[in-house]
Amino acid sequence: MFNAVLGVAGLACLLLCWWLGVRWFAGADGIGARFSPQATLVSLVELLGNPVVYEHVLVSLKRILIGLLLALLIGVPLGLMIGSYRNLEAATTPAFQFLRMISPLSWMPVVVMLMGVGDQPIYFLLTFAAIWPILLNTVAGVRQLDPRWLQLSRSLSATRWETLRKVILPGVLGHVLTGVRLSIGILWIVLVPCEMLGVSAGLGYFILDTRDRLAYSELMAMVLLIGALGYALDAGARALHRRVTQG
Numbered sequence: 001m002f003n004a005v006l007g008v009a010g011l012a013c014l015l016l017c018w019w020l021g022v023r024w025f026a027g028a029d030g031i032g033a034r035f036s037p038q039a040t041l042v043s044l045v046e047l048l049g050n051p052v053v054y055e056h057v058l059v060s061l062k063r064i065l066i067g068l069l070l071a072l073l074i075g076v077p078l079g080l081m082i083g084s085y086r087n088l089e090a091a092t093t094p095a096f097q098f099l100r101m102i103s104p105l106s107w108m109p110v111v112v113m114l115m116g117v118g119d120q121p122i123y124f125l126l127t128f129a130a131i132w133p134i135l136l137n138t139v140a141g142v143r144q145l146d147p148r149w150l151q152l153s154r155s156l157s158a159t160r161w162e163t164l165r166k167v168i169l170p171g172v173l174g175h176v177l178t179g180v181r182l183s184i185g186i187l188w189i190v191l192v193p194c195e196m197l198g199v200s201a202g203l204g205y206f207i208l209d210t211r212d213r214l215a216y217s218e219l220m221a222m223v224l225l226i227g228a229l230g231y232a233l234d235a236g237a238r239a240l241h242r243r244v245t246q247g
């Protein structure tokens with residue numbers, strides 16, 4: 001209960017900083033009033049009553065899901081393989097660390113030139129952004145497996161598939177879910193600029209649309225909505241991780 005009170009107090013301080021920042025930098029009148037908490041909350045209520053907003057939300061969530069699934073399909077098998085062979089890990093670590101440090105958004109011009117506009121470049125960028133936490137956490141999970149379990153599986157004449165299914169995958173699942181949580185945070189940050197690549201739906205597109213219509217309070221309402229959805233996704237990932245690791 002006390003933690004909940006502290007959380008509410010923190011949000012209240014954030015709201016106060018927002019109000020003070022608007023008054024300080026933009027003034028209480030004119031354009032500053034459009035970014036104020038009061039105007040934003042009114043626009044947020046109006047947005048939540050507009051079915052079109054939910055269509056954009058669903059499109060964005062679908063892109064997040066597909067990007068995350070592609071990252072899992074590539075990152076988990078690759079991480080299992082790299083974690084199982086030290087020579088392979090030594091050979092691939094420099095290249096992967098180099099690629100990991102390149103911002104996914106820096107690939108946007110290249111991807112658009114190669115794939116055009118639409119969903120394909122978005123899926124590529126999201127997958128590129130999400131794969132590294134999953135891959136590296138899977139490798140770490142394989143490295144931290146208790147070797148006695150592997151010896152036991154060999155002593156019981158378990159096949160490679162049985163060892164993978166009964167020993168390795170359950171052992172690395174917590175690490176994979178940690179990677180998934182980190183990937184969701186990265187995906188949610190990368191998604192909005194990716195959806196400004198000439199698509200006609202999604203939260204990033206809606207942000208651009210509100211800017212073009214000069215609907216600034218609506219723009220700020222969308223920023224709040226994006227933050228709330230991202231918080232909900234992270235909370236869901238945290239709850240799943242706790243249930244798997246503690247259950």
